[in-house]
Amino acid sequence: MTLLVEGISTGYGETQVLYDVSLRTEDRSLTVMVGPNGAGKSTTLRTITGLQRVWRGRVGFDGNDITSLPAFARVELGMASAPEGRRLFPLLTTEGNLRLGAYCRRARDSAEDSLSQVYSLFPKLKERRSIKAGRLSGGEQQMAAIGRALMSKPTLLILDEPSLGIAPILIKEIFETVKELEKGGLSILMVEQNAYQALKYADYAYILQMGRVLRSGTPSELKNVEELRKAYFSIV
Amino acid sequence: MVALAVILSDLLFGMMLGCVFAVVAHGLNLIWGVVKVVNIAHGEFIMLGAYGAYFLNVFGGFNPLLSAVVDGALGIFVGYAFYFSFLHRELRGKERITLRSEMVTLVSTFGLSLFMSNLAVVAFTGDFVGINWSPGTVALGFLELPLGALYVTILAVLIISTSVVFLDRTYIGNAIKAYSQDITATQLVGANPTKVASLATALGFSITMAGGALLTVWIPTGINPYMGALYAPISFVIVVLGGPGKMLGSLLGGLTLGVVIDVLQAFVPVSLAYAVAFLLLIPVLLFRPEGIVK
Structure with a gap:
């Protein structure tokens, strides 16, 4: 439990x-x-x-x-969450958002490992790593929000x-x-x-x-x- | 040829002055950009930094560079005190900073501004004082460059670039940037909002007061209780030029303003040069409200 x-x-x-x-x-x-x-x-x-x-x-x-x-x-x-409306930091890059996910002490040391895990889970994010989060599509933003939550090793x-x-085709992928x-x-x-x-x-x-x-x-x-x-x- | 030399030297001096302006504006920018406080008392903290440098010089023989370091350290404490006495009650538990909060802090810092400048008259008298520091000059072609101003420029650029690297490369620095964009999400990644906002405020004051010390080199006999009335508007113009919240914007805005003022001074009286520089604010706000940096 x-x-x-x-x-x-x-x-x-x-x-x-x-x-x-x-x-x-x-x-x-x-x-x-x-x-x-x-x-x-x-x-x-x-x-x-x-x-x-x-x-x-x-x-x-x-x-x-x-x-x-x-x-x-x-x-x-x-405990980590991908909140309502994703709440990414729009002016930080995708990778900047993900890295901040590893803010808590428990997660910092393994931030690099976590990052490559998130990228293998969502290869799209790796392509978009240096794009500002505010410019990602809805689906990409959702992936980034989940990725950011995962970075804290919850x-x-x-x-x-x-x-x-999110586009219906992506919903299935996310689920x-x-x-x-x-x-x-x-x-x-x-x-x-x-x-x-x-x-x-x-x-x-x-x-x-x-x-x-x-x-x-x-x-x-x-x-x-x-x-x-x-x-x-x-x-x- | 002589005219060209004058223009070139004005350009160079303008850029050097602009770097110092950029430091004080950078302090304002951090506080404005992150905790959304339009600190009307900003100029008074510059004044405090300048007097700090003055007294450190009179009683300790410190030069303004050393004083900038001491002021910067003091500014950390001043900033934390400011945060926890003025801002914490207003910002605590907020998921976003409302216009109402901004007005509350704007008006209360206006009161603080009046209080500080008047207290300074009592404490320091209204006399103009200055720091005697002339480490010599260096010849640069046709120019005699005062070394003091050169050192100050180097330290100014160092202060700004260090803070930019700090904000870009450290977890807590990133959290400061994050806080300025979304307070709720900052909490959800595990950052304590009070810790982040108070640190940003402390850094802002540290940089502002260090900048006040650096300014004393450019105004050898101009330290007085009301100097804030000039340098606060300069800082505001620079932040708007560079774009609030854009950290490198302070440097670009400072350079722009320094050059405009110094080059204009070659043609018109000093006060008119400042007037024209302030006038820049209007077209920028009308046509590029996000600042000249994209």
């Missing part, structure tokens, strides 16, 4: 967004969180990465209580909507790379709007709706389309 989220509630200002959300990830597995727009998927990820404070509840990681640990310190513990990789704004990373031993938590496709690759999934976990289970348990459809269309 790597990540254990227990009953978190949070929100922005007066507005509560999450109600008692619990989830967990296992080693060497791909956990997917699906749900309609505004379900609280990104907010859940923000509490996990430490950008959003919880009102109630607890976040545990590798046996540590990290509920009040700042975001930057969580990276040192082995045990838990968090991906927020990796398929957003397959994610699956490959999982086989390499990573624990992955992925948020996707693209639910049907994401569930094809997932080991375990959570369906979020209106800030609550509606259901969770293995993809075959959730194959019950009615349940998923409900999550997507029963928004009042």
